[in-house]
Each structure stands twice: as structure tokens, then as C-alpha cells.
Amino acid sequence: MATAPNSGAPTLIGSVQRALRLLEAVSAHADGAPAKQLAREAGLPLPTAYHLLRTLTHEGYLQREKGLLVLGDATAGLARGRAVQNRRSKITEALARWRDVLGVPVYFAVYREGEIQLVAVADGPSAPAVEEWADFRETAHAHALGQCLLSQLDEKARQDHLDRHPVQAITPNTVRDRRALLERLAAMERMRPVVERQEYALGTVCAAIPITAGSTAAAVAISLPLHQEQRLLPAVDQLREEVGRLLDSLAFSISI
Template sequence: MSSQGEQTLIGSVQRALSLVDIVANSARPVPVKSLAVSSGLTSGTTYNLVRTLVHEGYLRTEPDGVVLGARFPGFSAPAGGAGMFVSRVRESLNTVTELTGVAAYLSRFTDGEVHLVDIVDAVENPRVELWVGLHDSAHATALGKRILADLPVAERLDYLSRHPLGELTPHTISDRRTLLAQLEHGPGWSIDREEYVMGHTCIAVPVIAPGITASLAVSIPHGQGLLTPEQAARQLRGVAGRLALQLGADRL
């Protein structure tokens, strides 16, 4: 028999909180259809609850799903990179695409590997298709090179000892000594000039917070006169600095 306390529980509140919990523990924005499947709720119920949660600020809609909303300013993200971390990252990536007009990316170093966290496309300049995963191409991408440059020397050397420097294009740096020199003596931001894919230059800056080593980047298609690497780095640094402060505050 149910206790008196259990009899007074409100089912709709429990269902809404279950949706928030799923979003908070997801490493990417969650489509509403996926929420319905994960929660076991009907599509109609899920859409109605999500609409209410968005209206009240507990969730926020993105083109590819929902993330946590502004009602969670102090949510402490777990080490795996979910919850508010995803929301903060998506907000920053949206800002970058609005400022620069090109696609924005964020990667993070976790468990000894470089992982892609999220991408936001610009309307007229969509993403570079990642035909080789970032864990196998960090040496050829601005995203990966920025993270490698920010790692302690021992971790950097360990990473490179475990990952061959494959030649993805004629411009890829495949010589270990040359790559190390670039990582150690860069200007504080990283660049790959057609090293991952022909026709694009990518720029990345660091995002460093307690327990977080990440990089924020853009890909600039050639021949459109959009941004110089120096201009892109300046734009990225401002957004990356704010993101690092937010992530640091979230973990307090």
C-alpha cells in the first residue's frame, strides 16, 4: 500500500523532472523525439512538457534539440561534460557563428583523448565534414593542436606516442619534431592551413577552467574573404574567455 506521502506526489511534475534529468545528463542537445523514447512518455506528453519547461526557462531549444536553460546558472557539470557544460558550450558556439559568419567547434581533452564536443553551423558556411575522427587527427586540426599545446609536456608526449601522425592532406605536419616546435612556440592560438581538409583554414584558441582543457575554433573556407586568421583569433579569444569564466564558476 502506498504511503500518504506517495499518494500526494504529482505525476506531471515527476515526468517533467525526468525530462530535465535526461537533458542534464546528455553530452549533446537532445531532440524531443529522443526525449520521448528515453522517458517512455508519449510524443504528445513530451512535447507539451518540453514547451512548458522552455517557457519557464528550465530548458532551451536549439536547432538540433534542447539543452538546459537559464534556470540552472549554478549547475555543476560532471567531469564527463554534460548538463550545463553543454548549454554553456552551445551558447558560446552560437555567439561565434553570429560574430564570424562561419562554423564554430569545441573540443575537450578527457581520459587521455581529444574529443569533439559540439559544432554549430553558420547559415552560409556550414561545417567541415569530419571524415577522420578527432581522436585520430588532433595533430592535423587547430582544435587538436591547441589542446596539445596546452597540455603539460609529459601528457603531450604521451599522447603523441600513442597516435601516429597520419598525412591527411599534402599540408599535414607528419614530422614529430616539427609539430612539437609549432606547439611549443605558437602565438597563443593554433592554426591548420589545409592540414585536415583542402580548402579550409581553421583557427583555435584555448578554453581553460578548473578540470577542463578545451579549445574553441572556427573553419574559414578559402576564397570568400571572410576573416584573416588574426581577426578570427581575436573574436574567438573574447568568447573563449567568457566561456572559461562561466565554466569555472559552475564548478565552484
């Protein structure tokens, strides 16, 4: 009777391993290297190396320059993707830490390519996040994160956003019209918290603070049930201190 394979052992695909060894060999030569040298360094037969190098070149992971092979644009894209993933992980870790320290849900959003992007939320059973019952992108005028981001835009970008996402009341407390919103945004003090009371969701109060790092508009926010409103301003003051310390340490990046 044949012995059953060990189901717990990983299945290794030889061609993938060999291709990765070739990529590692190429990455060790900033100015490129010929195929024969790469085959030797990767410990591969020359015909196998040629076949894999042609495939990697066709897919954009390598490219030829004056007879030498160098890393291609697709490889750079992988590196950028890893860097983005690392930055997102740092953001997620920071938000989780602030949630635990403050005992409130914490949100992080950026304004990119004309839209609000809710990048990450840290909440928990004792600090639940506000349910996104109305699309955050379309209701920037109604929540603290959106108002904070809009306040950081120049007039042209702000007007463009409101042309595409008109002001409309989604609760009895939402700002009533475009003119009233623009007046509110104009009156906001730079780098001061933006506070919103039941404008996006009844029974909820929120506060957001702007983050200045490069040219990207970004904001961090917290929310609380209405009956705990007295905790809001002390918590957002503490959040500002936490964010300031992290920015000072250069461990936080919003270039995502």
C-alpha cells in the same frame, strides 16, 4: 458502441507517478524518513508504498540508513546527468551565438581520458563546418583544435598521445613528422591562437584558442574557406573577446 479513447491525451502510468511522489517525499528529508511517513506524505496506501520503496531501493534510487530511507546513488546519477545536460545546452547556445555574430562555424572540444572529444559544433548553410573525413581523435596533429589541445598537455601526456596516434601526413600541408610537431607545439605562445592552413582539409583554414578553466584542456575553433582567409584572424580575435566575456560571467563550464 464503445467510445474510442482520446488519442491526443497522454497516457499516464500510475505506478510511475506514485514512485515519483515517493522520491519527491524522500528528497524533502535530508536525514531520511521512515516508510510510514513517506506513504502518508505521498498520499499512498501503506502496502503500495512498501512495494514501491522496496523496488526503488533495489534499483539504487533509495537506500536505507538506520531504518530511514534516503536518496541513493542512482538518484545522484540522474542529478549529475541533468547537470551535464544543462552545461552542454549552455555550450551549444554559446557556440550558436558566436556563429551568428561571426558568420563562421564554431567548434568546441576538450581533451579527456587521453582522447580528443569534439563536444559541439555550430554551423549553418552560410557557414558550413569542415567535414570530418579523417577521425578527429586520430589526427590531432593535423587540425587547429588538436594542436591547441596538445599544446596544453604536459610532456608525458603529449608523448603518450602521439605514441597512440602517430603523426602522419593527411594532406600535402600536414606537419611531416613527430619531431616537427613537437617543435611547433613548444614554440606556441601561451594563450595565443593556433592557426592551421590546409593541414587537415584542402581548401580550408582554421584557428583555435585555448580555454583555461580548471584542469581540463579545452579549445574553441573556427574555420573558413581558403579564399576567405583574410577573415580568419579578425574573426578569431573577436571570438576571444566573446569567450572572455562568457567566462567572466561564469556562465560557461567545461566540466562535462
